[in-house]
Amino acid sequence: MSRVVKKRFTPKVLPVSERLRSFGEVVLGYDYETSVREASRCLRCPLWFAPCSKACPLRVKVPAFLEYIVKGDLEAAARKVYEDNLFPSITGRVCPQEWFCEGSCVVSKIGESVSVGLLERYVGDYARENGLDEKILAEMVSKNSGVKGRVAVVGSGPAGLSAAGWLRLRGYEVVVYEALHRPGGVLAYGIPEFRLPRSVLDHEIKKVENLGVEIRLNHVVGKTVLLSELLSEYDAVFIGSGAGTPKLLNIPGVDLNNVYTANEFLTRVNLMRAHLFPEWDTPISVGKTTLIIGGGNTAMDAARVALRLGSKPVVVYRRDREDMLKTARRDEVLHAEEEGVEFRYYLQPVEFLGDENGFVKAVRFEVMEPLNELDERGKKKIVGTGRYVEIPADTVVIAIGLEPNRLLMEESGLRFNEDGTIAVDDHLMMSLPGVFAGGDAIRGESTVVEAMADGKRAAEEIDLYVRRKKGLA
Template identity: 35%
Template structure:
């Protein structure tokens, strides 16, 4: 701890976003950066707490106080080396992680000015790539082969960890490019795909083989994979979006959120769909159903399309604005989050349940919604109650952003006979092992939709479990 009084004299300084009028004209990253001097000052605010709650809250176990101190001292290479020990892809989490560490920072509790851990993390990694600290390494092979099905954050972490342990790793991806949800779910204005390409290029140079446009259970029999490899890891994500089966659902103009987000990211990659399949919000009234991050991403995308009006509705109550006694420190606070996309233009409403899609000639024109309330039943569970107060919201486009329910149960899951739990996620034991010999599973496929950083944490555990199994 180089400056024990910095937290008393230096305030939290965030890099902030590009101006709204500028950023809605493109899909470049909205977040700005600080210069190196300011970044070192921000790192100096870390108090090296006796109990580092930031470390406690981080799913991948980052050693924040250690690399904050090194960053403050200008030892960027050493900071990178400590960070890379625990986090496989800090360039991803430094951009899109909700920073559970910052919410548990003691300075969050005492002054509501936590250390800018996430931004510092991103800065360290960009310096590492820029200065050439990140280089492919030559790895000694142990003669064993592992297949990873899915190239999202969980699958990439498993592949990266096992590759560095000497295994020959092949990653199978059913889409055109690797990255999973990072590639086709998160907008470029939050995570530039150049950042993903840079990492994939490094992984290839270190010996990982990526097989694209190949769906296991369809293009290649799953059993062939199990026979060919010493171990197989299933990291296919949650995949199946939650639907809204109400009257009028089959009308044109109603899409799942990832249909919009995935298509937009493909367009930016030069993968252009047929004109009749192209989703455009230009000049249209848009309704986003679902108040989470995916819904927010739809808002930002539609703003860049030039939508005439965007409304986002949520069935749950509006969260508290600043503090929530239900989630006290050091827990992650369930409070109102206003994203960069919301700042660009969006009407947000809560306690509304969509009950009917309205249209003409099979084309969406509006959505009927009803106000609801929530109360606990005799078992303490939250119960939704309709109020009878209904209204109609005009909408030319609707995007369903209500989360995901389970992985696709056909294909590899059914062919291998993998056990699924009550939520229809792949069941694993405490060692990430499935009910099928040689087959492991991790990430959203086992837990349901969660955070990128939690998927990466699961990938770390699964790589360790596969290594123990093969030894």
């Protein structure tokens, strides 16, 4: 065996100077030669062992598809990926690979892990740009004979799209109900286009529609159509309604003008294109300095959006950088840092201060310090010091997390956990027979890839359920 290349090959990246006023994609990815070289760094662990594949919520057979890249057979590589993951162009871009495949890569014991994400993205993009994805999916769906049943999917985010795709591939008629006027869920309203270009997302959604999935926009389940109606009209229902409600800080001044939740801030830009106002109708009001409170991916996204809107972003996190990397994707933190986002650590907000017109002008923080103790998520516990600092800001974005949207709760018959997540059994089925759920709706805040994995598994469980119900299994 040749000697292992310890360093990973770097992808093309948009220069920082070109990013500041542009929403263009930052990571431009590998070209063919680099992807072959990078894939060659893989040690080809056998699949029964491959820790990367085991760490992947979708169980993508990483060494197998990398081997095809090395051989130069990109179509075979794409087929291999599609066996487990219908959306490699999305996961390749937004997965926190360091927590999954790359985090467990054997090469990382002696050097840098193989860049699985960038390679998955390369294969996904190659398939998309060459029409292979549609071809592969058409072949996969043609293996079914006849329609096994009808399933309603609630929400067109990662969980819903995945469930819809896999159900269709299993021979079901699928109708997706989406509350907004555009499909994609968090992929459309939450993730900025410099991380996931709209053209890529639109194509991935079109791909699912071309499989024969119908997406009904402007339908709020629980309002426009009731769960009970879906249950009588379909053989089963999958709920992928996400963690759609922002947590707010219960401190004075949270209602001041220009204090946004991250969801509002990001939705105005990502979904409603407020950065193109007034060519697009939705406005956003951003001042000279934007304080972003929080340290997760959403905080990074909000900071980098604020930067591109011409404001100076300061991310304020109540712990330190090391702990931030446990909640935010490493690349996003690095990109934010190199773009000039300022970071302040060990500060916890206690009050928003406003001017005479009711607009925020500063935030008061308590200085925190770490204890020599870890919490259940492996982060250092923190405690207030009784010292306070004030940071001037004319815009604030609260990015401290989300909880499930409780709209569905208003319909009876469903069991919810105390935190608002939907309670499901081992088969992802809720207290109501025939109703399955996955993604953030059951997990609270999680990742795109875990939502997609839930969607995929739910498709399997729904298939079993429906076949049993119809006496076919």
